Each structure stands twice: as structure tokens, then as C-alpha cells.
Amino acid sequence: xxxxxxxxxxxxxxxAVRLHSTREGLPEGAGYSGAANSPLTRATIFLFAVASGLAxxxxxxxxxxxxxxxxxxxxxxxxxxxxxxxxxxxxxxxLILLVPLGDLVDRRKLIIVQSLLSAAALVCVGFSxxxxxxxxxxxxxxxxxxxxxxxxxYAASLAHPxxxxxxxxxxxxxxxxxxxxxxxxxxxxxxxxxxxxVYIVSAVLTLVIALLLWRTLPRQQxxxxxLSYFGLIRSLGTLLVEEPxxxxxxxxxxLIFANITTLLAPLVLPLTAPPYSLSHTxxxxxxxxxxxxxxxxxxxxxxxxxxHGQRTTGIxxxxxxxxxxxxxxxxxxILWLIIGVLVIDFGLQxxxxxxxxxxYRIRPDAQxxxxxxxxxxxxxxxxxxxxTSTIIYAHAGWTGVCLSGAAIxxxxxxxxxxxxxxxxxxxxxxxxxxxx
Numbered sequence: 001x002x003x004x005x006x007x008x009x010x011x012x013x014x015x016a017v018r019l020h021s022t023r024e025g026l027p028e029g030a031g032y033s034g035a036a037n038s039p040l041t042r043a044t045i046f047l048f049a050v051a052s053g054l055a056x057x058x059x060x061x062x063x064x065x066x067x068x069x070x071x072x073x074x075x076x077x078x079x080x081x082x083x084x085x086x087x088x089x090x091x092x093x094x095l096i097l098l099v100p101l102g103d104l105v106d107r108r109k110l111i112i113v114q115s116l117l118s119a120a121a122l123v124c125v126g127f128s129x130x131x132x133x134x135x136x137x138x139x140x141x142x143x144x145x146x147x148x149x150x151x152x153x154y155a156a157s158l159a160h161p162x163x164x165x166x167x168x169x170x171x172x173x174x175x176x177x178x179x180x181x182x183x184x185x186x187x188x189x190x191x192x193x194x195x196x197x198v199y200i201v202s203a204v205l206t207l208v209i210a211l212l213l214w215r216t217l218p219r220q221q222x223x224x225x226x227l228s229y230f231g232l233i234r235s236l237g238t239l240l241v242e243e244p245x246x247x248x249x250x251x252x253x254x255l256i257f258a259n260i261t262t263l264l265a266p267l268v269l270p271l272t273a274p275p276y277s278l279s280h281t282x283x284x285x286x287x288x289x290x291x292x293x294x295x296x297x298x299x300x301x302x303x304x305x306x307x308h309g310q311r312t313t314g315i316x317x318x319x320x321x322x323x324x325x326x327x328x329x330x331x332x333x334i335l336w337l338i339i340g341v342l343v344i345d346f347g348l349q350x351x352x353x354x355x356x357x358x359x360y361r362i363r364p365d366a367q368x369x370x371x372x373x374x375x376x377x378x379x380x381x382x383x384x385x386x387x388t389s390t391i392i393y394a395h396a397g398w399t400g401v402c403l404s405g406a407a408i409x410x411x412x413x414x415x416x417x418x419x420x421x422x423x424x425x426x427x428x429x430x431x432x433x434x435x436x
Contacts (some may be wrong), residue, residue, distance in 0.1 A: 040155070040158050040159055040167060043216075044216055044217075044218075045155070045167060045170055045171070047209075047212055047213065047216055048151050048154075048155045048170075048171045048174070049170055049171050049173060049174025049175075050174055050209065051115070051147075051151055051174075051209045051212075051213060052148045052151045052152065052171050052172075052174045052175045052178065053174035053175055053176075053177050053178025053179075053181070054178060054202070054205060054206060054209055055115075055118065055144075055145050055147045055148040055151070055178070055206075056145060056148045056175050056178045056179055056182075057178040057179065057181065057182035057185070057202070058118060058122060058141050058145050058202055058206070059087050059091060059141060059142050059145040060178075060179055060182035060183065060186075061182050061185075061186040061198050061199065061202065062083050062084060062087065062138065062186075063084060063182070063183060063186075064183050064186055064187050064190075064283070065186055065187075065190055065195045065198070066080045066081070066083060066084070067080070068190060068194075068195050069083065069134070069195055072194075072195065073128070073129075073130065073131060073134060075131055075134075079131050079135075082135060083134065083135065083138055086135045086136075086138045086139040086142065087138045087139065087141060087142035087145075088142060088379070088382075088383060089139060089142065090138070090139035090140060090141065090142030090143035090144075090145075091142035091143065091145055091146060091379065092142075092376065092379045093143055094142065094143040094144065094145065094146035095146055095149065095372050095375050095376050095379065096233065096236070096372060096376065097233070098114070098143070098144075098146050098150070099146050099149050099150055099153070099368050099369075099371055099372040099375070100232045100233060100235075100236065100368050100369045100372045101229070101232070101368070102150050102153055102154065102367070102368030103232060103365070103366055103367070103368045103369050104227065104229065104232050107150065107153075107154045107157070107368075108154075108213075108217045108218070108219060110150060111147055111150050111151060111154065111213060111217065112210055112213055112214050112217075114144050114146075114147040114150065115147060115206055115207075115209060115210035115213060116207070116210050117140075117144050118141065118144040118145065118147065118206050119203045119204075119206040119207045119210065120203075121137055121140040121141045121144055122141060122199045122200070122202050122203035122206060123199070123200065123203045124136075124137035124140070125137040125138060125141060125199040126196045126197075126198075126199035126200040126203065127196070146375075148175060149368075149371045149372070149375055150368065150371075151171065152168060152171050152172065152175075152356070152371060153360075153367040153368045153370075153371045154217075155167050155168065155171045156168050156356075156360045156367055157364070157367055158218060161361075162305060163305060164305065164357060164360060164361070165300070165302065165303075165304035165305040165353065165354075165356075165357035166298070166302050166305055168353055168356050168357055168360070169298045169299070169300055169302070169353045169357075170298055172349065172352065172353050172356070173298050173349075176345075176349055180288055181288075183283075184285050184288065185198070186198045189201065232369065235366075235369060236369055236372055236373045236376075239363070239366060239369055239370060239373055240373055243359075243362055243363065243370075244422055244423065245358055245359055245362050245423060246359050246362070246370060246373060246374065248419045248422065248423055249355040249358055249359055249374065250373065250374050250376075250377040251377065251415060252313070252351065252355060252412060252415065252416060253352065253355055253374060253375075253377050253378045253381065254377040254378065254380050254381035254384075255381060255408055255411060255412040255415065256317075256320065256347075256348055256351050256352065256381070256412055257348075257378050257381035257382045257385065258381035258382070258384050258385035258408055259320060259344075259348070259381075259385065259405055259408045259409055259412065260344065260345070260348050260382075260385070261381070261382045261383075261384075261385030261386040261389065262385040262386075262388070262389040262392075262401060262404055262405045262408060263327065263341070263344065263389075263401070263405055264386075265385065265386035265387075265389045265390055266389050266390050266392075266393040266398075266401055267283075268283050269390075269393060270330060270398050271283050271334075276334060299350065300312050300316070300349065300350035300351070300352075300353040300354050300357075303354070304353065304354045304357035304358065305357065309354045309357065309358050310420065310423070312350055312351075312354045313350075313351055313354050313355075313416055314413075314416065314417075315347075315350075316346075316347040316348075316350035316351040316354070317347065317351060317409070317412055317413045317416055318347075318413060319343050319344070319346060319347035319350075320343075320344050320347035320348060320351075320409045320412070321406065321409035321410055321413055322343065323340045323341075323343035323344035323347065323409075324340065324344075324402050324405050324406040324409060325340070326339045326340035326343070327340030327341070327344070327402055327405070328398070328399065328402035328406075330398060331398070355374065356371075356374070358423075359374055385408075388404070389401055389404065389405075392404050
């Protein structure tokens with residue numbers, strides 16, 4: 001249901017969709033809101049999760065491989081550092097330029113074409129012979145990896161309204177596992193047969209996924225409306241202005257992802273140094289401790305569907321703040337760090353899925369654009385956290401990193417508490433109450 005002062009007080013959720021579809025230049029029914037009889041089966045949901053996980057992993061494979069990639073192509077450390085930057089730049093552009101297209105064209109075809117182009121970009125990475133070719137290919141990989149967000153929005157549009165949060169949570173759990181497994185899989189394949197194998201194998205798997213998506217994804221009527229592509233892009237700003245839920249949840253997303261990257265970006269430095277002196281493969285496996293986030297994603301979706309979005313957010317943000325206490329005790333035992341990572345990742349994913357469930361509810365006709373606007377703030381937060389935390393570590397050590405992370409957590413919790421009254425009630429009600 002949408003929040004609009006001009007809407008009739010007794011209007012139904014369907015009336016709200018009709019109103020916003022007209023305002024956006026889309027006819028009634030152009031949005032992809034979930035049907036009463038959802039076409040999503042367990043197998044289809046699993047495919048969404050696997051496809052999303054593989055797509056996001058493509059953007060993370062390079063993180064533990066920068067040194068071997070630099071040695072193979074005779075790159076300076078400065079140029080090697082640009083590999084991740086090029087991927088992030090491509091991802092940010094994809095969020096703005098590609099993801100909104102799902103509200104204008106056939107989502108099924110868009111996802112399949114993106115998957116095929118992703119496979120081609122991965123092959124280019126695997127056969128790169130120069131810095132220019134590698135950076136351009138990695139930027140393309142990042143640009144096309146946003147198919148992950150298109151898949152999340154598509155799954156949400158296919159889901160029954162009463163299960164939308166749960167479905168989003170299940171797909172997001174695949175994304176969580178994809179991010180976590182990317183490091184360990186990349187490290188293992190590189191140890192076995194070189195870094196190029198990582199991208200060639202992923203290209204083959206991406207082609208297989210594209211074929212499965214083509215055979216499995218339900219067909220939907222292509223939306224028809226007067227909104228042009230450039231009008232679609234401009235409407236991202238309009239959505240941020242018009243929808244308080246989107247603004248609030250986007251800021252929360254920026255802060256929680258700045259929080260987690262404040263932890264993850266410099267984490268390899270104390271773990272590879274004495275007294276732990278872990279190998280890169282061991283550091284990658286250590287990241288699997290965050291798999292609890294997958295559970296957090298699934299459960300949070302259920303709670304949001306039942307109208308407990310604000311309560312879930314408050315508990316999750318409190319957990320993220322508390323997690324910095326055991327994380328700060330890394331010098332005493334690595335077990336404390338593992339506990340802290342488990343807790344902070346659970347809180348992160350629970351908040352993230354709750355955010356998505358709440359924003360998808362306000363505008364069923366604009367789910368791809370809502371995703372794009374929301375995830376831009378995610379990217380900003382991730383970039384800020386990763387870029388500042390390594391500097392903080394260099395000047396203030398692990399204690400400085402933990403104090404910075406705890407400060408961000410506290411700021412996030414206070415922002416959420418101060419905006420409770422500014423969040424429209426309909427965005428937090430159970431679906432049964434909204435859709436009567």
C-alpha cells in the first residue's frame with residue numbers, strides 16, 4: 001500500500017496501486033505486484049537465491065586475489081587497488097542505469113540478457129592481458145552484477161503480499177552466502193589452478209544459470225506506459241522526495257553497511273599479523289562465521305510480514321551495537337571475534353531485509369526503482385566504511401576501528417529511534433491489515 005495524502009481514506013491497496021501507476025505514467029496493472037496465486041515454487045525460490053548469490057559473488061572474487069592478479073599482470077599495488085574500485089564503480093552505475101529498467105521492460109528478459117552479458121564479461125576478465133583490459137572487464141562485471149537486485153525485486157513482485165518479506169529474506173540469504181563463499185572459493189581455485197580459473201568457472205556457471213532462468217522464470221505481461229527511460233531515472237529522486245519510508249530506510253542502510261565494512265575492510269590486517277598469522281585461505285574461511293546472517297535474513301522477512309518491522313529493526317540495531325564489545329576483544333581470543341561477527345552479521349541482514357520489506361510495500365508499481373534508490377545508499381555506506389576504516393586502523397589500531405564501528409552503530413540506533421513517528425504506520429503493519 002502507498003502513503004499519499006491525496007488518496008481517499010477508505011481506499012484499498014489496489015486503489016493505491018492504481019493511483020500511483022497513473023501518476024508515474026503507467027497504466028493500472030502495469031506494476032508487478034504479487035498475484036493472489038503466486039507462481040513461486042520452492043524450486044523457483046531456490047533458483048532465485050542461487051542466481052543472486054552467484055551474481056554477487058562475481059563482484060567479490062577479486063578481493064583476496066589482488067596480489068596474485070598484480071603479480072601475473074605486472075601491476076603496481078596502486079593499479080591493483082583500482083580493481084576493486086572499478087568493480088564498485090560499475091556496480092554503482094548499474095544500480096542507477098540498469099536496475100530501474102525492470103519497471104519499464106520485461107524483467108524476465110532483462111535478467112536473462114544481463115546474465116549472458118555477465119558471462120561474457122567474466123570470460124574477458126579471465127583472458128585479460130593488460131591493466132586496461134582487466135579494469136574495463138571488472139567494471140563491466142560490477143555493472144552487470146546488479147542483476148542480483150533485479151532478481152530480488154522480481155521475486156518480491158511474484159510473491160503473495162503476505163509472504164513477500166519471507167521471500168525477499170530467502171533470496172537475500174543466497175546473496176549473503178554468495179558474498180561469504182566468494183572469498184573462500186576464489187582462494188581455493190586460485191591455489192589449485194590460478195586466479196583466471198575463478199572467472200572462467202564462474203562464466204560457465206553463469207551461463208548454466210541463465211539457461212535455467214530462461215526455462216524457469218514465470219512470464220509476465222510487459223508493462224506499458226508513457227514513462228520514458230530518462231523519466232524513469234529521474235523518478236529515483238522523486239521517490240526519495242515523496243516517500244518518507246524510503247528516505248528513512250535508505251539512511252539506515254547507508255549506516256549499517258558503513259558499519260559492517262568498517263569491520264571487514266581492515267579485518268585481514270590483524271588476522272594475518274602475529275600472533276594469529278592466518279593465511280589468506282584461512283581468512284576467507286573465517287568469513288563463513290557470518291553465515292548466521294542468512295538465518296537473520298529469513299527470520300526477519302517473516303517478522304516483517306507479521307507487522308513487527310520496527311521491533312525487528314530495534315533489536316537488530318541493538319545487536320549490531322553490542323557486537324563491537326566481543327569484536328574489540330580480538331587481542332584476547334579469536335573466539336571473541338567469531339562471536340562478534342556472528343552477532344553483527346545477524347543484525348545487519350535482519351535490518352536489511354526488514355528495510356526491503358517495508359519499502360516494497362509502499363509502492364508495488366515501482367519495486368525496481370525503490371531497489372535502485374535504496375541500494376545506492378548501501379553503496380555509499382560501503383564505500384565510506386571501507387575507505388575510512390583502513391586509515392583509522394593505520395593511525396589508531398584495532399581499538400580505533402572498534403570505537404568507530406560502535407559510534408556508527410550508536411548513531412544508527414538513535415536515528416531509528418528518532419524517526420519512529422515519521423514512519424507511516426501502514427509500512428509497518430502486517431500485510432493482512434494493509435490489504436483488507
